[in-house]
Amino acid sequence: MGSMPITPRAISFVVAASLAVLVAPESRAQTQEPINIVINQSPWLQGFANIVDLYQEQTGNTATLDVNPYAGSLEKQRNAVRAAESEYDILIVNGIFYPEMYQGGFLEPLTKIDADFSLDPQVYTFDDTLWYDAEANTVNAETGDLLTIPVNPNITMMFYRADLYEKHGLAIPETWEELLANAKTIQEAENIVGMMQRAARATISISWDYWPYLNSYGGALFRDEGNGDFFVTLNSPEALEALKMYLQIAQEAGPPNPASMDQATLIQYLVTGQAAHAILPVAAQSQMDDPNKSAVVGKIGYMNLPHASGGESAPAIGHWLGGIPKNIPDGRKQAALAFLDWFQQPETQVAYAEMGGSPISAAAYEGAFSEKPENRYMPVMREALPTARRMWTIPEGAEIVAVTEVGLNRAVAGEIGPVEALNSMAAEIEKIMQDAGYETGRLPDLAD
Structure with missing residues (x-):
């Protein structure tokens, strides 16, 4: 598939009820440049597309998904980060192949885009795969730079x-x-x-x-x-x-x-x-x-x-991570980070779960929503996520x-x-x- 503009979809009455009280914080609702996100075709795509719809609805900002088969998405990302300027503002990087993006130096550390940015404390860290220490060439939460925000907890x-x-x-x-x-x-x-x-x-x-x-x-x-x-x-x-x-x-x-x-x-x-x-x-x-x-x-x-x-x-762990390429202008980096910051917030993660997505925050797995019969996988996720292991x-x-x-x-x-x-x-x-x-x-x- 090629580029696919995300347009508003109908949301079930259950979701609509919760979204009525979900308000984007002012700092993330400010006008941003349009962003282009490259992503794979997968069982969780619809949930992510729904949350992108919500981002557009709440902020008025524009986000476009470029949807591809698994291997095709990887190839587009490899080409984009090696071009003079990436056509994508957010790369949805697979949890198996992220080391290529990390060691290649292709992703901008998120705190370099905004020194005040931090990972929400309820976001799972997936065996420390969000950080990279370029000097030691290791994934390390203590000494590394925060390079990505998880977008799907695919264990x-x-x-x-x-x-x-x-x-x-x-x-x-x-x-x-x-x-x-x-x-x-x-x-x-x-x-x-x-x-x-x-x-x-x-x-x-x-x-x-x-x-x-x-x-x-x-x-x-x-x-x-x-x-x-x-x-x-x-x-x-x-x-x-x-x-x-x-x-x-x-x-x-x-x-x-x-x-x-x-x-x-x-x-x-x-x-x-x-x-x-x-x-x-x-x-x-x-x-x-x-x-x-x-x-x-x-x-x-x-x-x-x-x-x-x-x-x-x-x-x-075969999760997916959202990273921002170095080879885009600063304004696009700020816009991409605004989306990732909005996405990681507890209230967004609860909505993500309610809209059919797989959340990456404990906020969604520990609330009443997780105890509903239709969400019976969630208590198992609470147990499994801390024991999940990266492959390499x-x-x-x-x-x-x-x-x-x-x-x-x-x-x-x-x-x-x-x-x-x-x-x-x-x-x-x-x-x-x-x-x-x-x-x-x-x-x-x-x-x-």
Whole structure:
């Protein structure tokens, strides 16, 4: 899709009632230059478009969304920040590829635009991914500059058939083994797929679903990335146990041809009543109770992801961040910051939730709105967000994920075993890091 001017839409009477008392603070309502926002097509786009409508309605300022497929949005952003002047004033940067924008020096620190600007204290910080220390080349809230404001909290969450849990007397699982047992019970009793996981190759798909397994088993991509140690550990015994469990669930409780499953297919299985569980980004919850899309309205529940025995739940962060490119005039930077500041305010975040968006502030998750049956995912978000983990903090992540998408997919497809998959991925990632100039290495190959 090309540029799409956002025009006012009808708002439900529930939303309208709350918006009647939502008034933009004077400092953010002043006239600003028009802004152009590049964004991806996604399940949460409509909610964001609605809140942009509200911004225009309240302030009289103009905002335009340039909507693109996932990969297309990334490519437009890469081109824009390298041009003499960016055509975009706000980049909606994916939580997987933000390191490229950070380390490239393409984003303006927000306090450089306005020295008095600060992050609202109720905004979640997503494993400190909002700050970047350019001298240390690390994500660090203590020493780094604030470069972005989160716009969507897309972490992974377990969607499950709460009605079937009640029917069969099942308890919420703590471990992956308990999840597998529940999935098999429902699969055998109801003749539906026990557990759906993404395993198709994409820009990022199976890697995002595998990472919570990896982290909960105590595995990691690098030995100590946070402190600059990029020795590759993806082929550790812990990573092997995580992959074996991932494969066991796919084989014993998954659908036919599990290696072909992508996000859209997982959602389709759930909303048509053909699956008992699925790991999905939280934004997909908006489709579960939509009578125009779902045959299981009111039947889907949400839980934090299970973990290895003795480990901790570690949902993968795939959030989205709003950043302002350096290569635009000061007036446009001020206008972009005015929108981001307005967006992060508690009252805006409550409205964002009510308009179908996924809020990034505790203000929306801790109020009465979060306790409504239709918002039953929100209490789980309160539990899950503090435990969510970033995947990597280096721009080479784009190359690394291309390796893991292929290796993990081949393992699920049965083309190679888990040991060969991890050894081969570790070797390729080590080469990527060597070629990029990092001091690196890797663990000895796992033995079959």
